[in-house]
Amino acid sequence: MDWLPVALLLIAACVSGLWLRSERLRRSADKELNRTLQLFEVSLEMNSTLRKQDLLGKIMETTSRLMEAEASSVILVDRERGELYFDLALGEKGEEVREIRLKIGEGIAGWVAQTGQSVKIDDAASDERWSSKVAKRVDYPTRNMLCVPLVSKGDIIGVLQVLNKRSGLHFTDRDLLLLESIAAPIAISLENAMLYDALEKSMIALKTTTAAKEKMESELRIARDIQMSFLPRGSLVVSAAAAAGDSLGIASVEVPGSEFEEAFGEGTKEASKEASNEASRGASGSAAHLGSSVEIGAVIRPAKEVGGDFFDYFELGQDRLFFALGDVSDKGIPAALFMSVIMTLIKGKMTLSMTPAQLLTEVNRELYKDDSSMFATICCGVLHTGTGKFVYSDGGHCTPYMVRGSGEVESLRGKKGLPLAVLEEMIYSDNEAWLEPGDRLVLYTDGISEAEDPDQHQYGMERLRNVLVDTVRSVDSETPTEPDLLKRILDDVDLFTSGAQQSDDIAVLHVHRKLPI
Missing domain, CATH: 3.60.40.10 (PPM-type phosphatase domain)
Structure with a gap:
């Protein structure tokens, strides 16, 4: 009967292994479900408006909350001028930030817009691609960051970045994967909003032109x-x-x-x-x-x-x-x-x-x-x-x-x-x-x-x-x-x-x- 304790131990080990594997699967499923729910939440938020300024505000607020970051920003690409610009910037120095333009390839955001690659940086100041142009203007220190491209129909229309993980921690690789997943629906919604914004501006210009034309015709x-x-x-x-x-x-x-x-x-x-x-x-x-x-x-x-x-x-x-x-x-x-x-x-x-x-x-x-x-x-x-x-x-x-x-x-x-x-x-x-x-x-x-x-x-x-x-x-x-x-x-x-x-x-x-x- 000497084999009985050994058998019991083996059975206990198998049961424990099965439980641990089941627990890992459950946790993985919970994380996947949570990720899915987060993406679903982002999609709902992004599809709640077609106005570009409102959408940019929602993107910044939602990504900051989901990524547990102190700040978030969206920098758009101006293809005609080969530059990046801030279409929306919040805070006291928002207007100053909106005046800043980066050349494509300049700074970390410029590098991402040029290469189409995502980056996770634990110490921004020591990175050779770092540009302090924005930080100096707003007097905001950047410790660590994630930056991912916003791609729609194969074209990079901007970059999304989150800054400074709360509680002094660093962003993880999982955080980067989550931000990349979030960037996909954001890019689609942002493209639609930009098209709507262009259409709205065209309609306003058309109304203005029509009014001017009618006035001119009346004067003629x-x-x-x-x-x-x-x-x-x-x-x-x-x-x-x-x-x-x-x-x-x-x-x-x-x-x-x-x-x-x-x-x-x-x-x-x-x-x-x-x-x-x-x-x-x-x-x-x-x-x-x-x-x-x-x-x-x-x-x-x-x-x-x-x-x-x-x-x-x-x-x-x-x-x-x-x-x-x-x-x-x-x-x-x-x-x-x-x-x-x-x-x-x-x-x-x-x-x-x-x-x-x-x-x-x-x-x-x-x-x-x-x-x-x-x-x-x-x-x-x-x-x-x-x-x-x-x-x-x-x-x-x-x-x-x-x-x-x-x-x-x-x-x-x-x-x-x-x-x-x-x-x-x-x-x-x-x-x-x-x-x-x-x-x-x-x-x-x-x-x-x-x-x-x-x-x-x-x-x-x-x-x-x-x-x-x-x-x-x-x-x-x-x-x-x-x-x-x-x-x-x-x-x-x-x-x-x-x-x-x-x-x-x-x-x-x-x-x-x-x-x-």
Whole structure:
């Protein structure tokens, strides 16, 4: 029976071994369960918000508590600048910390961001990778630390570090494994929060941009209204015979047939006789001249909300009609302002005794004083409504067309001057032409002739000439009215461009010396 005690001892040893193994397994299971619960807690905390600043605060608070550390920090990677930065820093010196930037590779955090490797350091000050840049700024001693990369979709987006184990202890390898496990859900949540933050900033920027755009569009609409207010509205009929203005607001002016002295600014019978002779050269008899009327109208279409093309027409005395069409070299608001200055000068300086050339010379001198980088082409003239005599001056503008009542189209070629505001001492010249009853004068800007189709082919002057011929010859008994001609020109330009974006302002002015009734 000597073997019995030995057997009992063996049995006791086996039972003890089994218990110890079971206890180790239980403790390991408890630790694994506790680790799982901790990771689950971290996941819940990290998924509780999409706002980056709130998330960073939760990361720092949660990791400090789980790792039993005095402090925790998240340092993010700025790929564009190759630096690390503190997006959130708590405490009295938080703002100072946020100003700190580390180069990737600088300090322990920079080394982790560069290599993607985790580190456990028991004595931070003695580590050769240690940088005291942050510690000196916040006056916070770092004894030991853990630092792990935050990796999302294969990219390092930052580093997570915990500082100073409580109770003076060191972090363990198990602590490092736990922090690495915590870093995985943190990185995913942080990536989502950064995307949400970028989206939110984009939305704010979009709202700001939209508000600014709406404000600008509103201001441009106001500017357009102001600009359009400079232009005459509707068509103006200036009659050489007695005619009353109708209910549509058409203006009329009477020129008495026996008072040519007044019409031509002369005070003698000889002057009256000469004026009568001029009338005879203008058409087939003074009676026809005195019985005809002049209809004028214009259309403008800016390439932008406001533009630099302009026109104007107004009466001079009782028998003369002034009109002008111009094109500023620029577009948009600067051109509109320059245009407004030109129109103001024209209205302020033009008088009954002044010729178009004298007017352009005066306006040019005023504009040149402004030392502007812009210039403007212009064609302006004065039409004697009784005789059809037309005196005009050309400042580098597109050559006007004269459309005869027979349907023939002639280029109105006269001596040209330079555009306004190019040469201070420019002296402009007067040119002379005659409009017989039934004749038309068409002035336009290069927004018509240089309009482009989708293949960048230009509309050209020849096509405009053909439209004028077809329009006049398309009516047998009576010629088309002024709005029809303007509409046909624009419709043909639109047909040619086929929806291509308008690149320049468009303006057309049409003067029609109508046949006597």
